[in-house]
Amino acid sequence: MKDTLQVELGRRYHFAASHRLHSGKLSEEENCRIFGKCSNPYGHGHNYTVEVRFSGDVNPATGMIANLADLDAFVNEQVIEPFDHRSLQEEVPEFRESVPTTENLCIEIFRRLKSFPIAKLASVRVEETSNNSFAYAGE
Amino acid sequence: MVYLTRKLEFSASHLYHNPALSAEENRRVFGKCNNPHGHGHNYTLEVTIAGELNPVTGMVLDLKELKEILDREITQRMDHRFLNYEVAELKGQIPTCENVARVIWNLLEPKIPQGHLHRVRLYESADLFADCYRHGARETAS
Numbered sequence A: 001m002k003d004t005l006q007v008e009l010g011r012r013y014h015f016a017a018s019h020r021l022h023s024g025k026l027s028e029e030e031n032c033r034i035f036g037k038c039s040n041p042y043g044h045g046h047n048y049t050v051e052v053r054f055s056g057d058v059n060p061a062t063g064m065i066a067n068l069a070d071l072d073a074f075v076n077e078q079v080i081e082p083f084d085h086r087s088l089q090e091e092v093p094e095f096r097e098s099v100p101t102t103e104n105l106c107i108e109i110f111r112r113l114k115s116f117p118i119a120k121l122a123s124v125r126v127e128e129t130s131n132n133s134f135a136y137a138g139e
Numbered sequence B: 001m002v003y004l005t006r007k008l009e010f011s012a013s014h015l016y017h018n019p020a021l022s023a024e025e026n027r028r029v030f031g032k033c034n035n036p037h038g039h040g041h042n043y044t045l046e047v048t049i050a051g052e053l054n055p056v057t058g059m060v061l062d063l064k065e066l067k068e069i070l071d072r073e074i075t076q077r078m079d080h081r082f083l084n085y086e087v088a089e090l091k092g093q094i095p096t097c098e099n100v101a102r103v104i105w106n107l108l109e110p111k112i113p114q115g116h117l118h119r120v121r122l123y124e125s126a127d128l129f130a131d132c133y134r135h136g137a138r139e140t141a142s
Helices: A028-039 A068-083 A102-113 B023-034 B063-078 B097-112
Strands: A006-020 A046-054 A119-129 A132-136 B004-012 B040-049 B116-127 B129-132
Touching: A006 B063, A006 B097, A028 B040, A046 A068, A046 A102, A102 A119, A102 A132, A119 B129, B040 B063, B040 B097, B063 B097, B097 B116, B097 B129
Parallel strands: none
Antiparallel strands: A006 A046, A006 B129, A046 A119, A119 A132, B004 B040, B040 B116, B116 B129
16 A cells, blocks of 8 residues: 555645846846836735645654644745745845746745655645746756 | 546544553654544545546546545545544554545545546645645646
């Protein structure tokens, strides 16, 4: 049973942040044309939801792939604390050079969470609003 | 291949306790989930069946039939029950989301008459769930 079934643990987290889609490599007109109101100079914000899935063996002593206390502490430290109530392009060093689209945000969250030592990160899905979501499962 | 998903809700209680561990270890590992009288959740179960369409009916599997299978195998067994004491398939296991999802998979898989079971997703709350697949059947990003 253990050999043929794959179980994953899924957890959703929430944070609120602002961003501005603007590239220093483009002219003001091009930024305006490509990003529209997302390029307004003072930025705007979203309530983001991050859905993570981890795979691994279910520990028979605990019935768990990973203890939620360990997972929550790791995600809080790596993602929620540095992103929540922040301006992504001003306060997260990785977005100084790259545009903080939710595509890039998804990849950055994957990069930060893949070192979780207890289970293997399978995928990250980020909802920017209830109508837009982006998913990444590594290369 | 078409994927059909049916959702159902059930409410049940459980507690986490491993008799091989001391009382202190149980408390440390499971926290308040170890409280002796248990606690409950509204579970949401999503069952996904994959298969080819029957050209006559335009269906993978008749939803009415799937609903009856889910009612018989899952709702009648787990709804308004204490998972540790009243669900025989969970005897000797900690009824975590991971283990309950696996038990549900094993109950349903042999009962699906057309198509095949692709995924069982069990939500214990809106922010916590477990998925169960056959190895290799999971979509990479979704």
